[in-house]
Amino acid sequence: MYEDFDRRAFLKVGSLSLFGFLGYGDILRLRAQSPAPAKREIAVIHLLLSGGISQIDSWDPKPDADSKYRSQFKPIETNVSGIRISEHLPMTAKQADKFVIIRSMTHKLVSHESALALICSGHEPLGTIQFPAMQTVISKELGSKTDLPPAVSIPSVTGSWEKSGFLSTKYNPFNAGNPNVSNYKVRDLDLPMGVDWSRMDRRRSLLALVDDEFRRLDTSGISESMDSYYQTAFTLMHSAQAKKAFQIENEPENVRDRYGRTSLGQGVLLARRLVESGVRFVTVSRGFNVYDHHKNIFPLLQNVFLPELDRAYSALLEDLHQRGMLDSTIVIVTGEFGRTPEINAGGGRDHWPSAFSLTMAGGGITGGRVYGSTDEKGGFVKDNPVQVADLAATLYRKLGIDPDKEYISNIGRPVKIGNNGKPMEFLAV
Secondary structure, three states, X not given: OHHHOOHXXXXXXXXXXXXXXXXXXXXXXXXXXXXXXXXXXXXXXXXXXOOOOOOOOOOOXXXXXXXXXXOOOOEEXXXXXXXXXXXXXXXXXXXXXXXXXXXXXXXXXXOHHHHHHHHHHOXXXXXXXXXXXXHHHHHHHHOOOOOOOOEEEEOOOOXXXXXXXXXXXXXXXXXXXXXXXXXXXXXXXXXXXXXXHHHHHHHHHHHHHHHHHHXXXXXXXXXXXXXXXXXXXXXXXXXXXXXXXXXXXXXXXXHHHHHOOOHHHHHHHXXXXXXXXXXXXXXXXXOOOOXXXXXXXXXXXXXXXXXXXXXXXXXXXXXXXXXXXXXXEEEEEEOOOEEOOOOOOOXXXXXXXXXXXXXXXXXXXXXOEEEOEEOOOOOOEEEOOEOHHHHHHHHHHHOOOOOOOEXXXXXXXXXXXXXXXXXXXXXXX
Protein backbone atom coordinates (compact mmCIF):
# COMPACT_ATOMS: atom_id res chain seq x y z
CA MET A 1 0.00 0.00 0.00
CA TYR A 2 3.06 2.21 0.31
CA GLU A 3 3.74 2.26 -3.42
CA ASP A 4 1.53 5.30 -4.01
CA PHE A 5 3.46 7.55 -1.63
CA ASP A 6 6.45 9.62 -2.75
CA ARG A 7 8.75 11.53 -0.38
CA ARG A 8 6.64 14.71 -0.46
CA ALA A 9 3.49 12.76 0.35
CA PHE A 10 5.27 11.05 3.21
CA LEU A 11 6.37 14.37 4.70
CA LYS A 12 2.81 15.66 4.54
CA VAL A 13 1.50 12.75 6.60
CA GLY A 14 4.63 12.15 8.67
CA SER A 15 2.95 13.17 11.90
CA LEU A 16 0.03 10.81 11.40
CA SER A 17 -0.17 7.31 12.79
CA LEU A 18 -0.58 5.67 9.39
CA PHE A 19 3.05 4.58 9.33
CA GLY A 20 3.44 4.23 13.10
CA PHE A 21 7.12 4.15 13.98
CA LEU A 22 8.33 3.47 10.43
CA GLY A 23 10.62 6.06 8.87
CA TYR A 24 10.79 6.98 5.21
CA GLY A 25 13.88 4.83 4.77
CA ASP A 26 11.96 1.87 6.16
CA ILE A 27 9.21 2.51 3.64
CA LEU A 28 11.70 2.50 0.77
CA ARG A 29 13.31 -0.71 2.02
CA LEU A 30 9.92 -2.42 2.28
CA ARG A 31 9.07 -1.33 -1.24
CA ALA A 32 12.38 -2.64 -2.57
CA GLN A 33 11.89 -5.97 -0.81
CA SER A 34 8.34 -6.42 -2.09
CA PRO A 35 8.19 -8.62 -5.18
CA ALA A 36 7.20 -6.81 -8.35
CA PRO A 37 3.81 -7.89 -9.71
CA ALA A 38 4.22 -10.65 -12.25
CA LYS A 39 3.72 -9.52 -15.83
CA ARG A 40 1.02 -11.54 -17.49
CA GLU A 41 1.77 -12.71 -20.99
CA ILE A 42 -1.31 -12.17 -23.15
CA ALA A 43 -1.86 -13.53 -26.65
CA VAL A 44 -4.43 -12.24 -29.14
CA ILE A 45 -6.71 -14.12 -31.54
CA HIS A 46 -8.42 -11.85 -34.05
CA LEU A 47 -11.35 -13.22 -36.02
CA LEU A 48 -11.27 -10.78 -38.95
CA LEU A 49 -14.64 -10.82 -40.70
CA SER A 50 -13.42 -9.10 -43.85
CA GLY A 51 -16.16 -7.44 -45.85
CA GLY A 52 -18.07 -6.14 -42.84
CA ILE A 53 -20.58 -8.18 -40.87
CA SER A 54 -24.01 -6.63 -40.35
CA GLN A 55 -24.33 -5.39 -36.79
CA ILE A 56 -28.13 -5.42 -37.00
CA ASP A 57 -28.23 -9.09 -37.98
CA SER A 58 -25.72 -10.24 -35.37
CA TRP A 59 -24.71 -8.30 -32.25
CA ASP A 60 -27.12 -5.32 -32.24
CA PRO A 61 -30.62 -6.48 -33.22
CA LYS A 62 -33.37 -3.89 -33.67
CA PRO A 63 -36.63 -5.91 -33.59
CA ASP A 64 -38.84 -2.83 -33.25
CA ALA A 65 -37.47 -1.01 -36.31
CA ASP A 66 -39.50 -0.47 -39.47
CA SER A 67 -39.54 -3.44 -41.86
CA LYS A 68 -37.24 -1.71 -44.35
CA TYR A 69 -34.52 -1.75 -41.69
CA ARG A 70 -35.44 -4.68 -39.45
CA SER A 71 -33.60 -7.98 -39.68
CA GLN A 72 -35.47 -11.11 -40.68
CA PHE A 73 -33.81 -12.75 -37.70
CA LYS A 74 -35.26 -12.68 -34.23
CA PRO A 75 -33.17 -11.72 -31.20
CA ILE A 76 -32.64 -14.36 -28.52
CA GLU A 77 -31.70 -14.10 -24.87
CA THR A 78 -28.17 -14.99 -23.86
CA ASN A 79 -26.94 -16.45 -20.58
CA VAL A 80 -26.67 -12.87 -19.34
CA SER A 81 -30.00 -11.26 -18.52
CA GLY A 82 -30.82 -8.33 -20.77
CA ILE A 83 -28.29 -9.08 -23.50
CA ARG A 84 -29.80 -10.30 -26.76
CA ILE A 85 -28.15 -11.26 -30.04
CA SER A 86 -29.23 -12.90 -33.31
CA GLU A 87 -31.10 -16.19 -33.15
CA HIS A 88 -28.48 -17.66 -35.49
CA LEU A 89 -25.80 -17.34 -32.80
CA PRO A 90 -27.37 -19.73 -30.24
CA MET A 91 -24.13 -21.37 -29.06
CA THR A 92 -22.45 -17.99 -28.73
CA ALA A 93 -25.43 -16.80 -26.67
CA LYS A 94 -24.51 -19.43 -24.06
CA GLN A 95 -21.02 -17.90 -23.77
CA ALA A 96 -22.13 -14.25 -23.39
CA ASP A 97 -20.84 -14.11 -19.82
CA LYS A 98 -17.32 -14.34 -21.29
CA PHE A 99 -17.37 -11.45 -23.77
CA VAL A 100 -18.14 -7.74 -24.05
CA ILE A 101 -20.13 -6.38 -26.99
CA ILE A 102 -19.08 -2.90 -28.06
CA ARG A 103 -22.00 -1.59 -30.11
CA SER A 104 -20.63 1.91 -30.63
CA MET A 105 -17.61 1.44 -32.88
CA THR A 106 -17.43 4.21 -35.47
CA HIS A 107 -15.26 5.71 -38.20
CA LYS A 108 -15.68 7.39 -41.60
CA LEU A 109 -13.96 5.12 -44.12
CA VAL A 110 -16.31 3.42 -46.58
CA SER A 111 -13.91 1.42 -48.77
CA HIS A 112 -12.82 -2.05 -47.70
CA GLU A 113 -9.11 -1.45 -48.18
CA SER A 114 -9.00 1.80 -46.21
CA ALA A 115 -11.24 0.49 -43.44
CA LEU A 116 -9.22 -2.73 -43.13
CA ALA A 117 -6.03 -0.68 -42.91
CA LEU A 118 -7.64 1.27 -40.07
CA ILE A 119 -9.04 -1.71 -38.17
CA CYS A 120 -5.73 -3.58 -38.38
CA SER A 121 -3.43 -0.68 -37.48
CA GLY A 122 -5.49 1.92 -35.62
CA HIS A 123 -4.45 4.53 -38.24
CA GLU A 124 -6.33 5.97 -41.17
CA PRO A 125 -4.23 5.21 -44.26
CA LEU A 126 -2.18 7.89 -45.96
CA GLY A 127 -0.78 7.88 -49.47
CA THR A 128 2.72 8.49 -48.17
CA ILE A 129 2.77 6.07 -45.21
CA GLN A 130 1.91 2.40 -44.89
CA PHE A 131 1.21 2.05 -41.17
CA PRO A 132 2.21 -1.24 -39.54
CA ALA A 133 -0.53 -3.62 -38.47
CA MET A 134 -0.94 -4.06 -34.73
CA GLN A 135 0.25 -7.65 -34.89
CA THR A 136 3.53 -6.52 -36.46
CA VAL A 137 4.02 -3.82 -33.84
CA ILE A 138 3.49 -6.49 -31.19
CA SER A 139 6.03 -8.70 -32.96
CA LYS A 140 8.57 -5.87 -32.91
CA GLU A 141 7.95 -4.85 -29.31
CA LEU A 142 7.64 -8.27 -27.68
CA GLY A 143 9.50 -10.59 -30.05
CA SER A 144 9.19 -14.35 -30.22
CA LYS A 145 8.42 -16.44 -27.15
CA THR A 146 9.36 -19.76 -28.74
CA ASP A 147 10.58 -21.13 -32.07
CA LEU A 148 7.23 -20.16 -33.56
CA PRO A 149 6.77 -16.78 -35.26
CA PRO A 150 5.20 -14.14 -32.98
CA ALA A 151 2.45 -13.40 -35.54
CA VAL A 152 0.58 -15.83 -37.78
CA SER A 153 -2.23 -15.34 -40.31
CA ILE A 154 -4.64 -18.18 -41.10
CA PRO A 155 -4.96 -19.08 -43.92
CA SER A 156 -2.92 -16.06 -45.10
CA VAL A 157 -2.87 -12.29 -44.91
CA THR A 158 -5.90 -10.74 -46.58
CA GLY A 159 -3.88 -7.76 -47.82
CA SER A 160 -1.13 -5.26 -47.07
CA TRP A 161 -3.11 -3.98 -44.06
CA GLU A 162 -2.02 -7.08 -42.11
CA LYS A 163 1.66 -6.44 -42.83
CA SER A 164 4.49 -4.43 -41.31
CA GLY A 165 4.17 -1.27 -43.37
CA PHE A 166 7.17 0.99 -42.86
CA LEU A 167 8.67 -1.43 -40.33
CA SER A 168 11.01 -4.18 -41.39
CA THR A 169 9.41 -7.01 -43.36
CA LYS A 170 10.82 -9.42 -40.80
CA TYR A 171 7.82 -8.55 -38.60
CA ASN A 172 5.29 -9.70 -41.20
CA PRO A 173 3.01 -12.52 -40.07
CA PHE A 174 3.67 -16.10 -41.12
CA ASN A 175 1.04 -17.58 -43.46
CA ALA A 176 -0.17 -20.91 -42.07
CA GLY A 177 -2.41 -22.05 -44.93
CA ASN A 178 -5.88 -23.57 -44.70
CA PRO A 179 -6.05 -26.25 -41.98
CA ASN A 180 -9.40 -27.51 -43.26
CA VAL A 181 -7.88 -29.20 -46.30
CA SER A 182 -7.12 -32.91 -46.27
CA ASN A 183 -3.54 -33.79 -45.36
CA TYR A 184 -2.90 -30.23 -44.19
CA LYS A 185 0.79 -29.35 -44.25
CA VAL A 186 2.49 -26.06 -43.52
CA ARG A 187 4.79 -24.85 -46.26
CA ASP A 188 8.50 -24.98 -45.34
CA LEU A 189 7.92 -27.17 -42.30
CA ASP A 190 9.61 -30.26 -43.75
CA LEU A 191 12.87 -30.84 -45.58
CA PRO A 192 12.66 -31.56 -49.32
CA MET A 193 12.61 -35.21 -50.28
CA GLY A 194 16.10 -36.72 -50.30
CA VAL A 195 17.74 -33.84 -48.40
CA ASP A 196 19.17 -34.42 -44.92
CA TRP A 197 20.19 -31.79 -42.36
CA SER A 198 23.93 -31.93 -43.14
CA ARG A 199 23.18 -31.19 -46.77
CA MET A 200 20.72 -28.46 -45.80
CA ASP A 201 23.30 -26.82 -43.54
CA ARG A 202 25.83 -26.81 -46.39
CA ARG A 203 23.24 -25.16 -48.63
CA ARG A 204 22.59 -22.59 -45.95
CA SER A 205 26.29 -21.79 -45.63
CA LEU A 206 26.58 -21.32 -49.38
CA LEU A 207 23.48 -19.15 -49.38
CA ALA A 208 25.00 -17.00 -46.65
CA LEU A 209 28.08 -16.33 -48.77
CA VAL A 210 25.96 -15.25 -51.72
CA ASP A 211 23.70 -13.17 -49.47
CA ASP A 212 26.65 -11.26 -48.00
CA GLU A 213 27.62 -10.00 -51.45
CA PHE A 214 24.02 -9.31 -52.45
CA ARG A 215 23.37 -7.45 -49.20
CA ARG A 216 26.36 -5.22 -49.86
CA LEU A 217 24.83 -4.09 -53.16
CA ASP A 218 21.17 -4.09 -52.11
CA THR A 219 19.52 -0.77 -51.22
CA SER A 220 15.89 -1.87 -51.52
CA GLY A 221 15.61 -4.03 -48.40
CA ILE A 222 14.94 -7.20 -50.41
CA SER A 223 17.86 -9.02 -48.82
CA GLU A 224 16.56 -8.35 -45.31
CA SER A 225 13.15 -9.66 -46.30
CA MET A 226 14.62 -12.84 -47.77
CA ASP A 227 16.90 -13.32 -44.75
CA SER A 228 13.88 -13.15 -42.48
CA TYR A 229 11.93 -15.58 -44.65
CA TYR A 230 14.74 -18.15 -44.74
CA GLN A 231 15.45 -17.78 -41.03
CA THR A 232 11.81 -18.45 -40.20
CA ALA A 233 11.76 -21.46 -42.52
CA PHE A 234 14.96 -22.95 -41.05
CA THR A 235 13.76 -22.38 -37.49
CA LEU A 236 10.41 -24.05 -38.17
CA MET A 237 12.02 -27.02 -39.89
CA HIS A 238 14.40 -27.52 -36.96
CA SER A 239 11.76 -27.14 -34.24
CA ALA A 240 9.82 -30.15 -33.00
CA GLN A 241 7.68 -27.77 -30.94
CA ALA A 242 6.70 -25.77 -34.03
CA LYS A 243 5.82 -28.88 -36.00
CA LYS A 244 3.69 -30.18 -33.17
CA ALA A 245 1.78 -26.90 -32.87
CA PHE A 246 0.70 -27.07 -36.52
CA GLN A 247 -0.35 -30.73 -36.37
CA ILE A 248 -4.06 -30.08 -36.07
CA GLU A 249 -4.72 -33.70 -37.08
CA ASN A 250 -3.68 -34.66 -33.53
CA GLU A 251 -6.80 -33.01 -32.14
CA PRO A 252 -9.59 -35.44 -31.18
CA GLU A 253 -12.27 -35.76 -33.83
CA ASN A 254 -14.98 -34.51 -31.49
CA VAL A 255 -12.97 -31.34 -30.80
CA ARG A 256 -12.52 -30.70 -34.51
CA ASP A 257 -16.23 -31.27 -35.04
CA ARG A 258 -17.07 -28.87 -32.21
CA TYR A 259 -15.16 -26.04 -33.92
CA GLY A 260 -16.75 -26.91 -37.26
CA ARG A 261 -15.27 -28.51 -40.35
CA THR A 262 -14.91 -25.21 -42.16
CA SER A 263 -11.89 -23.07 -42.98
CA LEU A 264 -12.93 -20.63 -40.24
CA GLY A 265 -13.64 -23.33 -37.68
CA GLN A 266 -10.43 -25.24 -38.21
CA GLY A 267 -8.54 -21.96 -38.49
CA VAL A 268 -9.79 -20.92 -35.06
CA LEU A 269 -8.83 -24.31 -33.62
CA LEU A 270 -5.35 -23.96 -35.09
CA ALA A 271 -5.16 -20.47 -33.60
CA ARG A 272 -5.82 -21.95 -30.16
CA ARG A 273 -3.04 -24.49 -30.69
CA LEU A 274 -0.65 -21.76 -31.78
CA VAL A 275 -1.22 -19.39 -28.86
CA GLU A 276 -0.96 -22.41 -26.57
CA SER A 277 2.51 -22.97 -28.07
CA GLY A 278 3.67 -19.37 -27.74
CA VAL A 279 2.44 -17.37 -30.75
CA ARG A 280 1.51 -13.86 -29.64
CA PHE A 281 -1.01 -12.81 -32.29
CA VAL A 282 -3.07 -14.94 -34.67
CA THR A 283 -5.41 -13.49 -37.28
CA VAL A 284 -8.05 -15.87 -38.63
CA SER A 285 -10.15 -14.92 -41.62
CA ARG A 286 -12.35 -16.53 -44.22
CA GLY A 287 -10.56 -14.55 -46.91
CA PHE A 288 -10.81 -11.03 -48.26
CA ASN A 289 -14.24 -9.42 -48.51
CA VAL A 290 -16.36 -12.51 -47.93
CA TYR A 291 -18.78 -10.71 -45.58
CA ASP A 292 -19.56 -8.07 -48.21
CA HIS A 293 -23.24 -8.97 -48.52
CA HIS A 294 -24.73 -6.43 -50.90
CA LYS A 295 -27.23 -9.07 -52.04
CA ASN A 296 -29.13 -11.92 -50.41
CA ILE A 297 -27.77 -11.10 -46.99
CA PHE A 298 -30.34 -13.06 -45.01
CA PRO A 299 -30.00 -16.51 -46.65
CA LEU A 300 -26.20 -16.12 -46.74
CA LEU A 301 -25.98 -15.24 -43.05
CA GLN A 302 -28.57 -17.80 -41.98
CA ASN A 303 -27.27 -20.76 -43.96
CA VAL A 304 -23.51 -20.22 -43.98
CA PHE A 305 -21.86 -17.32 -42.25
CA LEU A 306 -23.54 -17.03 -38.87
CA PRO A 307 -23.68 -20.79 -38.17
CA GLU A 308 -19.98 -21.26 -38.88
CA LEU A 309 -19.05 -18.17 -36.84
CA ASP A 310 -21.35 -19.32 -34.04
CA ARG A 311 -19.76 -22.75 -33.84
CA ALA A 312 -16.14 -21.57 -34.14
CA TYR A 313 -16.38 -18.60 -31.76
CA SER A 314 -18.35 -20.38 -29.04
CA ALA A 315 -16.05 -23.41 -29.22
CA LEU A 316 -12.99 -21.20 -28.85
CA LEU A 317 -14.32 -19.39 -25.79
CA GLU A 318 -15.44 -22.65 -24.18
CA ASP A 319 -12.15 -24.37 -24.99
CA LEU A 320 -9.95 -21.52 -23.74
CA HIS A 321 -11.97 -21.34 -20.54
CA GLN A 322 -11.73 -25.08 -19.88
CA ARG A 323 -7.97 -25.05 -20.50
CA GLY A 324 -7.39 -22.09 -18.19
CA MET A 325 -6.21 -19.99 -21.15
CA LEU A 326 -8.98 -17.40 -21.42
CA ASP A 327 -7.43 -15.06 -18.88
CA SER A 328 -4.23 -14.96 -20.95
CA THR A 329 -5.82 -14.79 -24.42
CA ILE A 330 -7.78 -11.87 -25.87
CA VAL A 331 -10.30 -12.82 -28.56
CA ILE A 332 -11.53 -10.06 -30.87
CA VAL A 333 -14.31 -10.52 -33.44
CA THR A 334 -14.87 -7.69 -35.89
CA GLY A 335 -15.22 -6.66 -39.49
CA GLU A 336 -13.84 -3.41 -40.85
CA PHE A 337 -17.23 -1.68 -40.64
CA GLY A 338 -20.94 -2.51 -40.40
CA ARG A 339 -23.80 -2.56 -42.89
CA THR A 340 -26.50 -0.04 -43.72
CA PRO A 341 -29.67 -0.08 -41.63
CA GLU A 342 -31.75 0.09 -44.79
CA ILE A 343 -32.10 -3.10 -46.82
CA ASN A 344 -31.32 -2.41 -50.48
CA ALA A 345 -33.17 -3.54 -53.60
CA GLY A 346 -31.01 -6.66 -53.87
CA GLY A 347 -31.97 -7.84 -50.41
CA GLY A 348 -28.60 -6.87 -48.99
CA ARG A 349 -27.00 -4.14 -46.94
CA ASP A 350 -24.23 -1.82 -48.07
CA HIS A 351 -21.09 -0.42 -46.40
CA TRP A 352 -21.70 1.49 -43.18
CA PRO A 353 -18.86 2.73 -40.94
CA SER A 354 -20.95 5.16 -38.85
CA ALA A 355 -21.88 2.44 -36.35
CA PHE A 356 -20.81 -1.17 -36.02
CA SER A 357 -20.17 -3.79 -33.36
CA LEU A 358 -17.30 -5.92 -32.17
CA THR A 359 -16.81 -8.34 -29.33
CA MET A 360 -13.85 -8.80 -27.01
CA ALA A 361 -13.23 -11.59 -24.53
CA GLY A 362 -10.44 -12.84 -22.31
CA GLY A 363 -7.24 -11.22 -21.11
CA GLY A 364 -8.82 -10.38 -17.76
CA ILE A 365 -11.80 -8.61 -19.36
CA THR A 366 -15.02 -9.06 -17.41
CA GLY A 367 -17.61 -10.42 -19.81
CA GLY A 368 -21.38 -10.28 -19.80
CA ARG A 369 -21.56 -6.59 -20.68
CA VAL A 370 -22.59 -4.28 -23.49
CA TYR A 371 -20.78 -0.98 -24.04
CA GLY A 372 -22.31 1.83 -26.06
CA SER A 373 -25.54 1.83 -28.02
CA THR A 374 -27.00 2.88 -31.35
CA ASP A 375 -30.23 4.56 -32.38
CA GLU A 376 -33.48 2.73 -33.09
CA LYS A 377 -32.34 1.74 -36.60
CA GLY A 378 -28.81 0.68 -35.63
CA GLY A 379 -27.32 3.33 -37.92
CA PHE A 380 -25.71 5.89 -35.64
CA VAL A 381 -23.98 5.80 -32.28
CA LYS A 382 -26.17 7.09 -29.48
CA ASP A 383 -23.70 7.01 -26.61
CA ASN A 384 -20.08 6.10 -25.74
CA PRO A 385 -18.57 6.22 -29.25
CA VAL A 386 -15.38 4.18 -29.67
CA GLN A 387 -12.79 5.03 -32.30
CA VAL A 388 -10.53 2.33 -33.74
CA ALA A 389 -7.52 4.15 -32.27
CA ASP A 390 -9.09 3.64 -28.83
CA LEU A 391 -9.22 -0.08 -29.50
CA ALA A 392 -5.56 -0.10 -30.58
CA ALA A 393 -4.46 1.85 -27.51
CA THR A 394 -6.45 -0.51 -25.29
CA LEU A 395 -4.88 -3.57 -26.87
CA TYR A 396 -1.35 -2.22 -26.52
CA ARG A 397 -1.99 -1.30 -22.90
CA LYS A 398 -3.29 -4.79 -22.17
CA LEU A 399 -0.13 -6.31 -23.61
CA GLY A 400 2.17 -4.01 -21.66
CA ILE A 401 3.14 -1.84 -24.65
CA ASP A 402 3.07 1.96 -24.31
CA PRO A 403 0.52 3.20 -26.87
CA ASP A 404 2.27 6.59 -26.91
CA LYS A 405 5.55 5.09 -28.09
CA GLU A 406 6.72 6.73 -31.29
CA TYR A 407 8.22 5.20 -34.40
CA ILE A 408 9.80 7.17 -37.21
CA SER A 409 8.03 6.42 -40.48
CA ASN A 410 9.50 5.96 -43.94
CA ILE A 411 9.13 9.71 -44.61
CA GLY A 412 10.73 10.73 -41.31
CA ARG A 413 7.46 11.50 -39.56
CA PRO A 414 7.08 10.47 -35.90
CA VAL A 415 4.11 8.13 -35.48
CA LYS A 416 2.54 7.17 -32.16
CA ILE A 417 1.68 3.49 -32.40
CA GLY A 418 -1.61 4.03 -30.56
CA ASN A 419 -2.49 7.05 -32.73
CA ASN A 420 -3.48 9.13 -29.67
CA GLY A 421 -6.27 6.69 -28.87
CA LYS A 422 -7.67 6.60 -25.36
CA PRO A 423 -7.52 3.17 -23.70
CA MET A 424 -10.97 2.05 -22.62
CA GLU A 425 -10.50 1.77 -18.89
CA PHE A 426 -13.16 -0.88 -18.41
CA LEU A 427 -11.15 -3.09 -20.79
CA ALA A 428 -7.59 -1.89 -20.18
CA VAL A 429 -7.33 -2.66 -16.46
